[in-house]
Amino acid sequence: MPENKKQPLTEIAKVFLKLGAIAFGGPAAHVAMMDEEIVNKRQWMSREKLLDLLGVTNLIPGPNSTELAIHIGYEKAGWKGLIVAGSCFIFPAMAIVWILAILYVRYENVPSAEWLLYGIKPVVIAIIIQALWKLGKKAMKNIPTTIGGILATVGFFFGGDEVIILLVVGLGVMVYENFAKNKMQGALLLPFSGLLAQNSVNLTFIPSGLNIFLAFLKIGSLLYGGGYVLLAFLQRDLVENYQWLTSEQLLDAIAIGQLTPGPIFTTATFVGYLVAGNLGAISATVGIFLPSFLLVLLVNPWVNKIRNSQSASSFLDGVNTASLGLMAGVTFILIRTSVIDSLTLILTIVTTIIIFCYQVNSAWLVLGGGLLGFIVMNN
Known part of the structure; x- marks a missing residue:
């Protein structure tokens, strides 16, 4: 597999613009689609390498799937690839929002988009299930990592x-495997605390472009846990604190x-535009994503x-399987909220069978789900 082969920036841009345009369903779905596109289809890296990058993204603040895209870009084309991959993954959503x-x-x-989500969510669940299966076979290498994944869920x-x-699962696997071999070296990988955090900035005045940038830079530097945690930070x-918008607008x-x-x-x-128009939209977007690129x-x-250190490698094995355990928990929640009737149940089952039995591009499945949702909700 061409792990070390570099890729042209145009190809990286093409891949991540596509992923950014079709990646519905949150981080778990994004990871699943990157696994399909990067590992299966293009063979840019091994599944083990993708898992290592995913594990590291879980230990730094910011949006995990975006950081995974940035990592892949850096692996394939250095700092220029880092910028291109991350920007292209973000841009489609930014433009739509x-x-x-x-x-x-x-x-x-x-604007109402119930028809879109109705058909797309079951397809996304099928894509995630396949990714969990493939990634899980690589991540759960032995009994300690398997137990760690279950405990994480x-x-x-x-x-x-x-x-x-x-951290607990990673340290548990590390301690168990190294203690059993009498090679305990005490290597720890701690989460980054946010090197760019702006805790003391007073932003109680007018929401200018600079102030909006600093407010979202702080959030992007400190935030772990995804969208629902983002809601708490913004609230x-x-x-x-700043009274820049109402809870309803949020x-x-x-x-x-x-x-x-x-x-x-x-x-x-969206928030930046509500607060200060086009300048606010740009300032907020750059502010919240900039820490991810730097980290x-x-x-x-x-x-x-x-990976080359015995202790740190076993710790990363634990983090990887814990990441998939958390992903499994998120998937269960998505199933409960997305499979709401017999049609969505059938769509989920049929799509899962298609994905496991045939080599079908996930983009076509997502588009097909959206079209089906449109037909059903408008009849």
Whole structure:
């Protein structure tokens, strides 16, 4: 497999523009689609390498799937690939959210897209199930990692903190495997605390472009846990502390982020536009995603060193299987909220069978699901 083969920037741009345009369903679905496109279809890297990159993204703040895209770009074309992959993955969602923000300000409501989600969500679940199966076979290498993955899923359902679960499982696997071999070296990989955090910035005045940038830079530097944690951050800072928008506007912004493909962090584009128009949209988007680019640039060179260390490698094995355990928990929640009637159940089962039995491009399945949803909801 051409692990070390570089790729032209145009090819990287093409891949991640496509993924950014069709990646509905949140981080779990994004990871599944990257696995299909990068590992299966193009063979740019091994599944083990993808898992290592995914494990590292879980230990730094920011949107995991976007950081995975940035990692892949860096692996395939250096710092230029890092910028191209991340930007192209973000851009389609940013553009769609920006347009919806303009319509929202004009008409004061969120355009309905129930038909779109009705058909697409069951397809996305099937894509995630396949990715869990493929990634799980690689991640669960032995009894300790298998137990770790199961415990991570249990911890998810008991409301455990995601970062703590990752660390506990990673350390547990590391201690078990190295203690058994009497090679305990004490190597630890701790989550980054956010090198660019702006805790002391006072933003209680007018929401200028710079202030909006700093507000979202802080969030992007500190936020673990995805979209629902993002909601809590925005509520506390932008609604309660700065009073830049109302709780109702914030909920509409989160809804838009979930309705559109790509990273839910493009909610920042919507919020920025509501607060300060086009300048606000740009400032908020750059602010919330900039830390991810910088953190990946700092962390990526250490991935191979971590894998080559006995202690750190077993820790990363634990983090990888814990990541999939959390992904399994998220998938169960998605099934409960997406499979709402007999038609969506049938669509989920049929799509799962198609994906496992035939080599079908996930983009066509997503588009087909959206078309089916349109037909059903408009008849």
